[in-house]
Amino acid sequence: MPAPLETRISDLDCASSSGSDLSGFLTDEEDCARLQQAASASGPPAPARRGAPNISRASEVPGAQDDEQERRRRRGRTRVRSEALLHSLRRSRRVKANDRERNRMHNLNAALDALRSVLPSFPDDTKLTKIETLRFAYNYIWALAETLRLADQGLPGGGARERLLPPQCVPCLPGPPSPASDAESWGSGAAAASPLSDPSSPAASEDFTYRPGDPVFSFPSLPKDLLHTTPCFIPYH
């Protein structure tokens, strides 16, 4: 059985709105305040103050208990008011959900910005779109793993990262997963799950081809001028 309307309304958290731009709608605080005001107006009468005489409205208005039409009108007004309150309640919850959703998307965008910041830099005034950022990061990881794998195949003794990547690329790279950060340990996991054997890897897609010595980022949706200003993807000789 649902809680009484006035109880649910009083439970509303009125302090959580972020002051968002909701032109045309009530803010959360406004909604809550209005709901609570309406609830106090239409809810059951407040408990009598201690010592105050407990006198009902009906007894205040002699003859009102006999007026069936008046009671019916009051019931109708109460029902309409309750429906309006429920509508406002839904509205208030919707506004709060919108607020959370907005915040969630902001967090997602912040994560995308963080991802952009660790990808090799493009010209400062160029910002990758969301889909480009994800594709780029995917290819970037794949290419690093593939470069290490090929390098470690052809260059015994490891150290492929240092040999293959120019010094300016080092700040671009995410750190290795463990403190033992030699090329073998860094690349072994990727080699074990080689992108070449993965049908979802760029190498397995007809859109992507990778040959040693090629610039490895060549997915078609990225503008060519961006690709050619990428500093980090040509194997270092």
Place this chain on the structure above:
DNA sequence: TAGGCCATCTGGTCCT
């Protein structure tokens, strides 16, 4: 002006 990208709103579904 069409198309791409983005932010926001919204209702449904899943999870805790």
Place this chain on the structure above:
DNA sequence: AGGACCAGATGGCCTA
């Protein structure tokens, strides 16, 4: 029950 997540809809802005 409430929050997180998701996908669709919508409108604004920008660019070719």
